[in-house]
Amino acid sequence: MLLNFVDELRAAGIPASLKEHLVLLEALEKDVIEQTPEAFYYLSRATLVKDEGLLDRFDQVFQKVFKGILSDYGQQPVDIPEDWLKKVAERYFSDEEMEKIKSLGSWDEIMETLKKRLEEQHARHQGGNTWIGTNGTSPFGHSGYNPEGIRIGGESQHKRAIKVWEKREFANLDNGRELGTRNIKVALRRLRRFAREGAAEELDLEETIRGTAKQGWLDVVMRPERHNAVKVLLFLDVGGSMDPFIRTVEDLFSAATSEFKNLEFFYFHNCLYEGVWKDNRRRRSQRTPTWDILHKYGHDYKVIFVGDAAMSPYEISHPGGSVEHMNDEAGATWLDRVTQTYPATVWLNPTPERQWQYSSSTRMIREMMNDAMFPLTLDGLDSAMKELTRKKG
Numbered sequence: 001m002l003l004n005f006v007d008e009l010r011a012a013g014i015p016a017s018l019k020e021h022l023v024l025l026e027a028l029e030k031d032v033i034e035q036t037p038e039a040f041y042y043l044s045r046a047t048l049v050k051d052e053g054l055l056d057r058f059d060q061v062f063q064k065v066f067k068g069i070l071s072d073y074g075q076q077p078v079d080i081p082e083d084w085l086k087k088v089a090e091r092y093f094s095d096e097e098m099e100k101i102k103s104l105g106s107w108d109e110i111m112e113t114l115k116k117r118l119e120e121q122h123a124r125h126q127g128g129n130t131w132i133g134t135n136g137t138s139p140f141g142h143s144g145y146n147p148e149g150i151r152i153g154g155e156s157q158h159k160r161a162i163k164v165w166e167k168r169e170f171a172n173l174d175n176g177r178e179l180g181t182r183n184i185k186v187a188l189r190r191l192r193r194f195a196r197e198g199a200a201e202e203l204d205l206e207e208t209i210r211g212t213a214k215q216g217w218l219d220v221v222m223r224p225e226r227h228n229a230v231k232v233l234l235f236l237d238v239g240g241s242m243d244p245f246i247r248t249v250e251d252l253f254s255a256a257t258s259e260f261k262n263l264e265f266f267y268f269h270n271c272l273y274e275g276v277w278k279d280n281r282r283r284r285s286q287r288t289p290t291w292d293i294l295h296k297y298g299h300d301y302k303v304i305f306v307g308d309a310a311m312s313p314y315e316i317s318h319p320g321g322s323v324e325h326m327n328d329e330a331g332a333t334w335l336d337r338v339t340q341t342y343p344a345t346v347w348l349n350p351t352p353e354r355q356w357q358y359s360s361s362t363r364m365i366r367e368m369m370n371d372a373m374f375p376l377t378l379d380g381l382d383s384a385m386k387e388l389t390r391k392k393g
Contacts, residue, residue: 002025003021005044005062005065006048008064008065009048009058012057012058013054013057014049014054014057014058014061015050016048016049020047020048021048024048027043028040028043041062044062045058045062188255188259188260188381188385202222202223203220203221203222203223204221204222204223207221208221230260230262230302231260231263231297231298231301231302232256232260232262232301232302232303232304233264233265233266233293233297233301233302233303233342234253234256234263234264234265234266234304235266235267235268235272235276235303235304235305235306235307236253236265236266236267236268237267237268237269237270238267238269238280239269240270241308241310241311242307242350245308245350245376248350248376249306249350252306252348253265264301265278266278266288266293268307269324270307270311270315270322270323270331271315271316271331271334271335271365272290272331272335272338273290273329273331273334274289274290274327274328274329275287275288275289275290276288276290294337294338294341299341299342299343301344302342302344302388303338303342303344303345303346304345304346304348305347305348305369306348306350307348307349308350308351308362309347309349309351309359309361309362309365309366309373310351310359310361311361312361313360313364315331316330316332316361316364316365316368317331317332317364318330332364332368335365335368335369336368339368339370345372346373346374346387346388347365347369347372347373348373348374348375348376348380348381348384349373349374349376350375350376351375353375353380356373372384372387374387
C-alpha cells in the first residue's frame with residue numbers, strides 16, 4: 001500500500017523520492033508516532049512533501065489511497081443535507097445562557113457522539129441542544145453556541161469550535177483566495193534573494209571540480225557563505241476602514257517576520273505623513289519621524305505598504321488634510337519621497353481589486369506607486385514579490 005501511495009503521489013506531480021519513502025518506513029518501524037491514522041497522515045506529509053503549494057494535492061492523494069481514513073478527523077466535507085444547516089434566524093446568547101451550557105467532555109467523547117448523531121438523525125433540526133443543526137446549543141452545527149463543539153458549515157460566531165468540519169485543510173492554496181499565514185509565507189519566499197557576502201569560508205564544490213579537471217591537480221575553490229540579502233521596510237495601515245482586515249494583516253505580519261531576518265515595520269493611518277509608530281498603544285507619544293527612516297535605511301531596502309487606500313482625497317493631496325492631526329505637508333509628498341528613495345516599493349491592498357476603480361483615493365495612490373498596487377491574495381502577493389525582485393534598490 002505504501003508503494004502504491006508513493007506512485008500515486010508521483011502521478012499527481014508530487015516528487016516523492018525513494019529516499020523519502022525509506023525515511024518514512026524507518027520512522028514507522030521505530031514507532032516515532034502514535035498508531036493512529038491522523039498521526040500517520042502528519043508524518044507522511046512531513047516526510048514526503050517539501051513544497052507548501054503541494055499540500056492540498058497531497059491531501060487528495062491521501063484520501064484516494066487510504067479511502068477516507070481521515071474522514072473521522074474532518075478533512076473532507078461531511079455528507080449532511082444542506083437543508084439541515086440552513087440558518088433561519090440569528091440567535092443571541094446571553095452570558096447567563098452560555099454559562100449554563102455544558103461541554104460534552106473530551107475530544108474522543110465529542111467525536112463519538114457526533115458519529116452517533118449522524119447514524120440517528122434523519123431530518124433537519126434548528127434551535128435545539130442535541131441534533132446537528134443551527135441556532136441552538138448542540139455541539140454540532142453552526143450559528144449557535146457551545147463551549148466545545150464541531151462547526152459544520154456556516155461561519156464562526158463565538159470562535160469556540162474545536163474542529164471545523166468543512167473541507168480540506170489546504171484547499172485554499174488557490175491563486176484567487178485570500179491568504180492565511182502559511183500561504184503568505186509561500187509567496188514571500190519568492191522575494192528572498194541569497195547573495196555571496198563576506199570572507200571565503202565555504203567550499204565551492206562545482207568550481208573545485210571544474211578547476212581540478214582543467215588544471216590536472218586538486219584545485220580547491222572557496223566562496224563566501226550564502227546569506228539572505230533581502231531587507232524589507234513594512235508600513236502597515238491600522239484603524240478605521242482597515243478594521244475588517246485585521247486578521248489578514250496579522251497573518252501577513254506574522255509571515256513576514258518569520259521569513260525575513262532584515263525586517264523593520266512601522267504603522268501609519270490612511271496615508272503616510274511626517275511620523276509613524278511601532279506601538280499602537282503609544283502612537284501619540286512615541287513616534288518615529290519619517291525623515292529619520294529615509295536617512296537611516298539604505299536605498300537597497302524593499303518597501304511594502306499594506307492598506308486599503310480608502311480615505312478622503314484631501315488626506316493625500318493637501319497639507320492639513322489628515323483626519324488625525326495638522327500635517328504640514330501633503331501625504332502625496334511623503335509617498336513621493338519614499339518611492340524616490342526606494343525604487344523597489346509596492347502597495348498591497350486587502351480590498352478586492354474590482355472595487356478599486358470606485359475609490360478616488362485608491363486611484364491616486366496607485367498612480368503614485370506607478371501602478372505597483374496589488375491585491376492581498378496569493379496571486380497578488382506573488383506578483384508584488386516579482387515586482388520587488390525586478391526592481392533594484
